[in-house]
Amino acid sequence: MEQELSAQIMRWHEDDEHQQIVDTLMKIPPADRDYDMISSMGRAYNNLSLYEKALEQFAFIAEQGKNDPLWYFRVGYSYYYMKRYEEAAGVLSTALELDPGDQHSARLLDWSHSKWQKQQKAESLRRLSQQQKDPGAVPFEGMDLDSFWEDSKYAREQYVSDPPTDELISSVEEELGYKLPAAYIALMKHQNGGVPHHTSFPTDEATSWAEDHIAITGIMGIGRDKSYSICGDLGSPFMIEEWGYPDIGVVICDCPSAGHDVVMLDYRHCGKDGEPAVIHVDQEDDYEITYLAPNFETFIRGLVNDEDYDTSEEDKENDLRKVAEGQFSPLLTELCGQASEVDGLESKIRSVCTRIVQEKDHFSFHADERSHLMYDVQFWLYTNAYPTTSRQQYLDTYDQMIAFGGEFGQGGYAPGFISDWLDGRIAGGLIVQENGVVRFTDEARSAVIAKLSAEAEAAQASAAARETKDIAPFILVEQKNGGKSVILTVGSYLAELFDTRADEGFEGNGYDWASLAAVFLNERMPGLADTIHFDPEADMFCAYSSNGAAVEQFARAFKFACEDKVLIQDLFTRAELD
Incomplete structure (x- = not known):
């Protein structure tokens, strides 16, 4: 390829003018296109999300590209975004063999392996579930559906409609093009849409929401009158047509991400009249699909309380430390x-x-x-x-x-x-x-x-x-060496705690506080035991370190423990009189 054309193509690539690259190179007769031109056209098609066309271009230069790691990377890129992960992993492995230092190929290879394994697992579970399915079972037998739903103004206004008639069900199925599962219809006849008490569902794979579960906001009812009915203005057709979700079934649950992930009924393997599986679709990850359950009833029975996954405080503390x-x-x-x-x-x-x-x-x-x-x-x-x-x-x-x-x-x-x-x-x-x-x-x-x-x-x-408020009556003090200390004027705070061992000589002075803090530090924060030091006086407790962040961490955690009466009383039983 001529140097001037090569430079122009690079500028277009950097400016995201990929169609300009295709249009320019298409004007050159096929017989006159060299290896670099065809490779650049394939890359442009990849960037335009036209992966089949990209593969067609790469196929023209497959023989010339057999020793070019970039050729393998670009082919692997096409396969990956076509969700053909096994084939992507194969060519990306070759790219790394030819160029072991290629970080882009290494990262895409890791993603391909992970998603290939995920596909295999989902397919295995799907086949197993189909073998075990009992078509004569009564939906939700033994389940207390009266306690399933949360009663709130928001749920009533956005989700809940009158129970669906057979005529409404038929018209909705005709509009969607899919037969709705019997279990879904049964649940909607009990209450037509709403917000369940339990809104989390466990997963073995991470999604954009969490490492080990997904969350839903509500379950869409059968109808058109509410925004979150499956044919409402924010229902399944809207999410597929406007948000680009795959046209493989019916969106039945919205999620807390406000549109960036949903739960769907998946009819790919059962046909439009069959029993669909339940999947999570993640727009944040190129509409990545995560298998949740073999059928709707299993999904509903598998919902758990979101408090089971509430690690928000721990996550926040970890990120603050980070x-x-x-x-x-x-x-x-x-x-x-x-x-x-x-x-x-x-x-x-x-x-x-x-x-x-x-x-x-x-x-x-x-x-x-x-x-x-x-x-x-x-x-x-x-x-x-x-x-x-x-x-x-x-x-x-x-x-x-x-x-x-x-x-x-x-x-x-x-x-x-x-x-x-x-x-x-x-x-x-x-x-x-x-x-x-x-x-x-x-x-x-x-x-x-x-x-x-x-x-x-x-x-x-x-x-x-915030720090002053969070740890009061403790006070943080800056030190000249860049460290910090945390102090407490003793006397009134938790006086009743020290009174429980007054007959042993505890008075609640600074030395007694240091004994209590030492037990807390050794048992609850042993990683800081060699970092935090104590320098109490009769009327003052003091802990200090040249590591200011460690002092802050200790102060917050110790104050939190002091507010937990059961925990602090337990720790105090092991405090030793100085």
Whole structure:
């Protein structure tokens, strides 16, 4: 391929002008297209989600590509997004054999293996369930359906309709093109749609919602009059036609993600008149399907209380610790080191991210204002260090900063949020694109730095206020060496606890508090036992460390324990009089 054409194709690729690549190369007679042209056309088709057309192009150069790892990667990419995971894994393995250092092929190979295994497991469970199915069973026999539903104003307004008549059922089935399961009809005749008390369903695989379960908001009833009826304005046809969910059955449950995942009846293997399986479909992961149950009744019986999976407090604490102490990725460390114009840059980034966790209860960026600030900061840092970056180069590198940043990382991200943010900044004139290179305007760059500093100061002030409230009557004190101490003026707080062992000599003084805190530390936080030290006095308890974050962690946890009467009394039984 001529150098000028090659450079133009690269610019179009970086600017997401993939159709322009196809149109240009199609004007060249097939006999005159060389290996690079055909490979570029296949890549363009991949980026246009026309994977069959991409494979057709790659097939033309299969013999020439047998020693080219890039050919295998691009073919594997096509197979992967066609959900032909076994074939994807095969060609991606070859790509890695030819280029063992290819991280893109390695990552796509891991995903292919995982989803191939998931497909195999779902198919195995489906076959087993069909063998065990009893067609004569009475739906929900022995199940108390009266206690199944939650009674709320929201459920009545959005979901619940009058029991469906046979005529309504027939017309809905005709509109959908599928025969509804007998168990679903039976449940709807008991109550036609609503919100169940139990809204979680266990899974063996992770989804965008959680590692081990999915959650539903409600179950759609048979009808058209309510928004969340299966033929309502937010029902199954709407989700398939407007949101792009696969046309393989009927959407029966919406989820807390507000449209980004749903539960469906899956008729692919049983036909439109058969007994459908129940699946979870994840728009956040290219409409990835997770098998849930062989039939509707099994799904309903398998719902569990969402409190069984409530790890929100633990997750929040872990993420707070991550953003406070987690090591930056090598790339983010490098970029921060080259942005010498901002003092305390790492601390500012951590402060803003801490505020994000405090408000969301987890570490993730979406389409909100502070997430956009962090998108701005990462873009500024990267283009400051690499000033000739193109749009596509930035999008390809984004995940190496925070999204998949290791200790200080989120473990994932939604690429659409990043590309939408970038395109919005370009459209708004804050980011300019010249000769394929993207950068902030000087004014926008200064504004990002100023906003980062302002947000960091606000975050630190907010954290200090929250900290004071959360651990009162304990008080955190900064030390000159960068460490912290937590102190308590003794006398009134938990006086009744120390009175229970007054006959042994406990008075509730600073030394007695240190004895109680030592038991708590050794039993509940042994990892900090060598980090936290005590320096009590008669009228004051004091714990300190040069590791300020460790002191904060100890203070919050100890205060929480002090408020748990059963726990603190149990710990106090093992405190020793000093």
